[in-house]
Structure formats: C-alpha cells, structure tokens
Amino acid sequence: MRYAGEGRSGSRLLGGYLVLFFLYLEAPIIIIFLASFNDGPTVRFPPVGLSLQWYEELLHIARDGSGTKPGLVKALWTSAWLGVVSMVGAVFAGVLAAYGIQRYRFGGRAILRQALLLPLLFPQIVTGIGLLLWFSQVGSVPTWARLLIGHLIITLPYVVVTVSASLQTLDPRLEEAAMNLGANRIATFWHITIPSIRSGIVSGAIFAWLISFSNFTVSFFLYSGELTPLPTWLYEYLQHFLDPSIAALSTLLIISTFLVLAIANRLFALGRLAGLRK
Amino acid sequence: MRGLSKSFNGIAAVSDVSFVLGKGEFLSLLGPSGCGKTTTLRMLAGFVAPDSGFVTLRDADITQRPPYQRDVGLLFQNYALFPHMTVSENVGFGPRMRGMPRSERAERVQWALDLVRLSGFELRKPSELSGGQQQRVAVARVLAAEASVLLLDEPFSNLDAKLRLHMQDELKELQLRLKISTIHVTHDQEEAMSLSDRLIIMNAGRIEQNARPETVYGSPANRFVAEFMGSCNRLADQSPVPRNGEFDLGPAGRLLLSADRSASGVREVFVRPEHVDVALTGAFENRENVLKGSLVRSVYLGERTRLHILLDNGQSLLAQCANPPGGREEIENGSRLDVHVPASALFLIGDVDYNGTSAS
Numbered sequence: 175m176r177y178a179g180e181g182r183s184g185s186r187l188l189g190g191y192l193v194l195f196f197l198y199l200e201a202p203i204i205i206i207f208l209a210s211f212n213d214g215p216t217v218r219f220p221p222v223g224l225s226l227q228w229y230e231e232l233l234h235i236a237r238d239g240s241g242t243k244p245g246l247v248k249a250l251w252t253s254a255w256l257g258v259v260s261m262v263g264a265v266f267a268g269v270l271a272a273y274g275i276q277r278y279r280f281g282g283r284a285i286l287r288q289a290l291l292l293p294l295l296f297p298q299i300v301t302g303i304g305l306l307l308w309f310s311q312v313g314s315v316p317t318w319a320r321l322l323i324g325h326l327i328i329t330l331p332y333v334v335v336t337v338s339a340s341l342q343t344l345d346p347r348l349e350e351a352a353m354n355l356g357a358n359r360i361a362t363f364w365h366i367t368i369p370s371i372r373s374g375i376v377s378g379a380i381f382a383w384l385i386s387f388s389n390f391t392v393s394f395f396l397y398s399g400e401l402t403p404l405p406t407w408l409y410e411y412l413q414h415f416l417d418p419s420i421a422a423l424s425t426l427l428i429i430s431t432f433l434v435l436a437i438a439n440r441l442f443a444l445g446r447l448a449g450l451r452k
Numbered sequence: 453m454r455g456l457s458k459s460f461n462g463i464a465a466v467s468d469v470s471f472v473l474g475k476g477e478f479l480s481l482l483g484p485s486g487c488g489k490t491t492t493l494r495m496l497a498g499f500v501a502p503d504s505g506f507v508t509l510r511d512a513d514i515t516q517r518p519p520y521q522r523d524v525g526l527l528f529q530n531y532a533l534f535p536h537m538t539v540s541e542n543v544g545f546g547p548r549m550r551g552m553p554r555s556e557r558a559e560r561v562q563w564a565l566d567l568v569r570l571s572g573f574e575l576r577k578p579s580e581l582s583g584g585q586q587q588r589v590a591v592a593r594v595l596a597a598e599a600s601v602l603l604l605d606e607p608f609s610n611l612d613a614k615l616r617l618h619m620q621d622e623l624k625e626l627q628l629r630l631k632i633s634t635i636h637v638t639h640d641q642e643e644a645m646s647l648s649d650r651l652i653i654m655n656a657g658r659i660e661q662n663a664r665p666e667t668v669y670g671s672p673a674n675r676f677v678a679e680f681m682g683s684c685n686r687l688a689d690q691s692p693v694p695r696n697g698e699f700d701l702g703p704a705g706r707l708l709l710s711a712d713r714s715a716s717g718v719r720e721v722f723v724r725p726e727h728v729d730v731a732l733t734g735a736f737e738n739r740e741n742v743l744k745g746s747l748v749r750s751v752y753l754g755e756r757t758r759l760h761i762l763l764d765n766g767q768s769l770l771a772q773c774a775n776p777p778g779g780r781e782e783i784e785n786g787s788r789l790d791v792h793v794p795a796s797a798l799f800l801i802g803d804v805d806y807n808g809t810s811a812s
Contacts (some may be wrong), residue, residue: 351532355520355546355597369536
C-alpha cells in the first residue's frame with residue numbers, strides 16, 4: 175500500500191526485486207524443466223533442440239523392469255508407500271505428542287519438546303550414520319523396517335511443529351465447553367480438538383509425505399538392492415547414465431507434487447489457520 | 453458448597469468460601485478482579501479441583517466428579533461456540549453427548565432456539581452471527597443440555613452497553629420462566645444488583661457479605677463492601693466512639709447519631725453521595741448534621757450532577773444531586789456550601805468483622 179506523498183518509483187523497485195528473487199528461487203526447477211526437452215543425449219542448458227524423446231525413454235525404462243536400467247517403477251512404488259506409511263505414523267504420534275506437550279504441564283516437558291524437534295536440527299547424515307550403526311548392532315532388521323524407522327524420525331518433527339502451531343490458536347475454553355456439555359475427554363478430543371486443528375494436521379501430513387518421498391540422505395544409509403526409494407534409485411542411475419530422462423522424471427515429479435498441493439489446498443483450505451476463519 | 457479453598461503456587465486464591473444456592477435462585481458473585489470469584493466458579497464447574505471443601509448438588513457430593521458428569525451448565529464469557537459446527541450442531545452437542553436419540557434431539561434444539569428467538573439460523577456458522585446472536589446461541593446451547601444449575605462467567609462483558617442491557621433482560625426473563633438456579637460471576641455492580649436475588653461480595657478469596665442487593669447496598673457489612681458498592685464518603689473514623697454519639701469534625705461541624713444507633717462497636721461513619729443535600733451557605737439553618745465546605749468542581753452527568761466538595765476540616769466529600777427538568781442553576785467553583793447529612797442516611801460500621809456478618 176502506498177501512503178500519501180509517496181512516489182511510484184518505490185513500488186517499481188520492489189516489483190523488480192520480487193521478480194529477481196523468484197527467478198533465483200525457482201531457477202533450478204526452471205532449468206530442469208527446460209533441460210528435459212533436450213534433443214541430444216546429454217543434459218544441457220539451455221537445451222539443444224526440442225523434443226519429447228526423453229519422456230519416451232522414461233516410458234521405456236519404466237516398462238523394461240529388468241533391462242539395463244531396472245527398478246524405476248518399483249522405486250517409485252517403494253517411495254510412495256514409504257511416504258504414506260511414514261505420514262500416517264508421524265501424524266498419529268505427532269498429534270498426540272503435540273497435544274500432550276501443549277496441554278499438560280509435567281516434568282521434562284521442555285526437554286521432550288526439544289528432543290522431538292532435534293531431528294530437524296541434526297544433519298541428516300548424522301541421523302543416517304547413527305541409524306546404520308545401530309541397525310548393524312541390532313542385527314537382522316528387514317530393509318522396509320529400517321527405512322520406515324528412519325523416515326518416521328525425520329517426518330515426526332514436521333507434524334509436531336504444525337500441529338503445535340494449530341493448538342496454540344485453539345482456545346482451551348472450547349474443550350472446557352464441550353466437557354461442560356457432557357463430552358468426556360475422548361469425545362472432546364474427537365469432536366472438538368481434532369476438527370479445530372485440522373489444518374495443522376493436514377499440512378503436517380503433507381509435509382511428512384513430501385519429506386519422506388524426497389529424502390535421500392537417510393535412505394542412502396538404510397536402503398538395499400531389493401528395496402530402493404526413488405531418490406536413491408535416481409542417485410544410482412546418475413552414476414551410470416547422465417541423460418535427460420532424469421530431467422524428464424524430475425519434471426513429472428515436480429508437476430505431480432504441485433497437483434497434490436493444489437488439491438489439498440482446495441480441500442482443506444490450508445491458508446486459513448484454525449480459529450482465524452472469518 | 454462448604455469451606456471451599458484453592459491456592460495456586462502457595463497463594464490462596466479462594467479460602468474457606470461457603471454458600472448455599474436455593475432452587476430457582478439467582479445469585480451473583482461480585483468482586484474486583486483477582487478476588488477469587490472466577491476460581492470459585494471453575495471449581496463448581498469442575499475445571500479446578502479444590503484443595504479442600506465440598507461441592508454438593510441436591511445432597512450428592514460432586515466435588516470429585518469430572519466436568520462432564522456434573523449437571524452444571526456454564527455460559528462462557530467469550531461464548532466458546534464451536535467454530536466448525538453450525539448453530540444447530542452447537543446447540544445439539546449437549547444432548548448428543550448425553551446420548552439423546554436423533555429425533556428427540558432435533559426437537560430439543562428447536563425448543564432451545566425458540567427460547568432465544570433464533571429459529572431460522574440453524575445452518576449458520578457462529579462466525580456468521582453478530583455478537584448478540586452468538587450469545588443467544590451460547591444460551592440456547594447451555595439450556596439444551598438441561599443442567600440443573602446454570603453458571604454465568606461475565607457473559608455480558610463482550611457486548612456494547614445497549615446490547616448488554618437488552619441481553620441481561622432477556623436472560624433474566626428466561627431464568628425466571630425456566631426457574632433455573634443460577635450463579636453469576638461479575639465485577640459489574642449494576643449488573644449484579646439488577647439481576648440477582650442475592651449478592652455475594654468477594655475480596656481476596658473470602659466472602660465479605662452475603663445478602664440481598666438492598667442489604668448489601670443499604671447496610672454494607674464492612675468498609676470494603678461500603679466502598680466497593682457504589683461510592684461512599686467516609687466521614688469519621690473514631691475509636692472509641694464518643695459517648696454521646698457525637699463525632700467532632702473540627703471546623704466542618706459535628707455529626708450526631710440518633711440515640712439508638714450509637715451502639716457500641718461503631719467505629720466508622722459513611723454516607724453515600726446521593727443521600728446528602730447540598731445548598732449554598734445558610735439554607736439549612738437550624739438543622740442538625742450540617743457540614744461546611746466549598747465546591748471544588750462539579751461534573752455534569754446527564755440525569756445528575758456530581759459535586760466534589762472540600763469540607764472545612766480538609767476532608768473531601770462527593771455529593772450527587774438529581775438534575776431537575778430544565779437544568780439546575782450553576783454554582784461557581786469555590787462557592788461556600790452547606791452539606792446536610794441526615795442521621796438516617798449514615799452507615800455505621802463496627803470494628804473490622806469480616807466473618808461473623810455473612811451467614812451462609
């Protein structure tokens with residue numbers, strides 16, 4: 175908003191700054207997107223020629239499960255279920271943890287909160303190495319369990335943070351009112367608390383899924399040949415081939431992520447925090 | 453309830469508070485903020501566990517019952533309507549939690565919404581209603597839950613002045629019609645007096661007086677009540693009381709108590725601003741209890757004028773006079789005045805006696 179007496183030059187400057195800022199922010203995505211239409215056999219930017227051949231190549235890779243470039247569909251599938259299961263687990267544990275920390279006063283509460291958020295601050299490589307050492311001590315833990323435990327650790331903090339933020343805007347008197355009207359604790363939690371923090375839960379869930387789906391560092395220490403999440407599969411692929419089909423795959427992933435976010439936003443109105451609804 | 457006490461971090465918020473609520477009675481807990489009235493209410497609703505004492509409801513001890521098994525309805529100051537539910541879902545929440553079948557529930561909701569004249573708003577969300585309508589929904593919700601005691605936690609303080617009076621009337625009318633026993637917490641004396649059958653004045657976690665509004669205002673039990681309810685001029689504080697019942701106020705004059713009222717133990721003498729007569733010097737000749745002073749300033753308040761008077765002995769005194777139709781003649785600041793304080797208008801308050809005066 176411009177106040178009286180202020181010129182237009184200021185807002186032009188601001189506009190220019192914003193354009194540059196977003197260009198910088200989105201540059202990697204834009205480059206990948208354009209590079210996926212390369213006509214040549216290598217990833218080039220700016221792209222040489224224009225073709226959809228690498229999208230075709232991608233289809234071949236996907237169809238040909240055991241050829242020279244195996245495992246794409248399985249990796250995609252692995253990442254998908256890993257993301258979903260991590261999300262469900264992180265939401266379940268995260269909502270309860272956030273509620274306990276936010277609503278009850280008990281000894282060690284501050285420490286518990288920090289401990290839950292620690293994986294956010296730790297370098298993921300430390301988490302990965304630590305887990306690897308631990309699993310090798312424990313012995314025969316199946317790969318799926320290793321991956322799931324690792325992903326739960328890194329996704330849980332996101333749910334705790336978003337749900338805590340929602341809980342802070344929730345008036346405790348709403349819960350008191352429900353109890354006053356005869357709802358016991360469980361009924362109150364189900365009918366009042368959960369719907370009131372819905373936006374926090376949904377955004378925490380989306381975060382959890384995205385974090386798990388795109389995680390490389392932790393997975394790298396825990397995956398095995400028969401169970402490879404997509405980011406580690408991409409990494410292995412890149413070690414052998416460097417063709418634009420990777421850019422094509424990345425572009426598809428980016429677009430599908432956008433779609434998921436747009437749909438979730440439509441369904442759950444994420445922009446509006448609980449209680450701030452007008 | 454009997455001997456209810458609660459302290460937080462070693463600081464007593466409520467100590468040894470006892471009172472009885474009669475069936476269909478409207479009782480107000482009145483006091484300055486921090487006096488323990490809200491904590492008392494929260495103990496009644498079960499949100500705060502008392503350190504000692506009992507809460508009984510129709511001979512059943514409910515002290516240890518959780519809030520959802522109490523049969524006590526609370527109207528919240530901010531209404532606490534559930535924002536994600538419609539009006540009828542809000543109102544139907546209590547019956548639903550108590551397991552009322554769906555068809556009966558719908559009737560109940562309709563009944564409650566009719567009471568507060570909000571039929572037709574069933575499908576609105578609370579955010580789509582005005583402040584007064586939100587309060588009506590809150591009232592309907594608490595009534596639909598059919599609690600046998602209604603608790604009101606400063607329910608009118610979020611409304612503007614006009615609407616507040618209107619909602620007070622409406623709520624009082626409903627309370628009388630449905631004969632619900634009600635405990636109302638407020639710091640607004642006028643609100644408390646206009647609504648209540650009985651007032652309990654609280655201060656620093658204790659009950660100062662428990663009586664009908666007329667009694668609390670007309671014969672306060674102690675200095676705190678006298679000064680809290682309305683405004684009050686403290687004219688004398690003499691111990692021991694002069695034998696002849698005559699207080700000497702130095703150059704301002706004397707105050708004579710009527711013979712039967714100069715009882716032993718009287719220490720402090722108060723008068724309310726609206727009970728004194730003020731006139732220019734000389735108007736009250738040959739009357740007793742006339743004090744001399746001069747006008748510091750006068751404040752015009754519409755239906756009355758408030759006069760700030762400095763008595764000749766250095767004490768300040770407030771007087772209030774009703775304004776006659778056509779307005780009153782202006783008195784200049786500094787004018788010499790006589791203040792007539794009728795002996796019958798004096799309150800006599802004994803040595804500090806905080807506990808004996810309030811029967812429960």
